[in-house]
Amino acid sequence: MLLATCGLPRSGPTSSEIYAGSVLREGDAFILVVDDRINYISAVSPALGFSQSFINAGVLGSDTIQPGDILGLTIWENVDDGLLVPTGQNATVLEEVQVDGSGFIFVPYAGRIRAAGNTPEAVRRIISEQLEEQTPDPQVQVRRLAGDGSTVSIVGAVTAQGVYPIERPTRTLAAMLAEAGGVTIEPEIAQVTLVRGGQRATAWFTDIYDHPSYDVPLRSGDRIVVEEDTRSFTALGATGTQDLVPFQSKTISALEAIAQVGGLSSTSADPTGVFVFRNEPEEIARQLTGVENLQGTQRIVYVLDLTRPNGLFFARDFAIRDEDTVYVTEAPFSQFSKVISAITGTLGSVDTISSAATGFE
Missing domain, CATH: 3.30.1950.10 (wza like domain)
Known part of the structure; x- marks a missing residue:
């Protein structure tokens, strides 16, 4: 049985093998069990939005004449x-x-x-x-x-790409996007980048309408680029599917990530062993671990035990980030079942060979 266990196929490492890589066992990864404190610290992620230089630019007078008009x-x-x-x-x-x-x-x-x-x-x-x-x-x-002086260019995932004049109805970003026919991708995953000279800033398309300050005034020569969100996470192990999964909204929790790949496998998944692998920057890693002398990016393994009291709530509040790896281990019973199947399958094969040999006598 021991030999059979060593040679059995499986979807990835066991929980004990992952814990063996902890810094407490001379490994190079910090393994942290997710709770409210961990969720609060790890939820920090780069936010999208326009800087004050864009927001405070002031709306151009619709009748102000510009060079090229x-x-x-x-x-x-x-x-x-x-x-x-x-x-x-x-x-x-x-x-x-x-x-x-x-x-x-x-x-x-x-x-x-x-x-x-x-x-x-x-x-x-x-x-x-x-x-x-x-x-x-x-x-x-x-x-x-209409002249060629007060114009902006719009490219990317919009209905009508082109060069548009800044006129009375189209002096702000939202109005100009509407003039171009709106976005052609799901609004939830659309990002709008505004380039002005040497400045560049990106905001979520929905935030432009949810937050009036993000409907920034335009300037002649502005370039507007609309693109689909490129973030993704990797799902591995005993899940419904193993794949590189794109984000389908601005934020996604661990629970939503698991649901997005078909949930836990009902025949093999271990709900006590849901792991999220991530490289955390030095500042975040120090807060998470309490180790003040850490230097550089650190490998962090977050553990989600869905069977714990409030385990599902912790998973619901844990934010998945770009390039995360979500891995679900197999339950010990799954390996045991494979061993039994391997043994009984081997014995069945022996019986078949023996019966065939008897038939030739």
């Missing part, structure tokens, strides 16, 4: 022989006057006019004042058309 000008003169108005007409239209990179436009007889940073109304007054010196009581209308 296109303006439309209409000028009326109260004389028959005007400076700009053709003979027989009372107005002239200057379409698609582009604001140059320095923020100026050129208007005949008015010269170079500073447009960037001003509203169309301010530009109208400047042009009127310049022309009034040469023609009596000119009337000027300035319209801000």
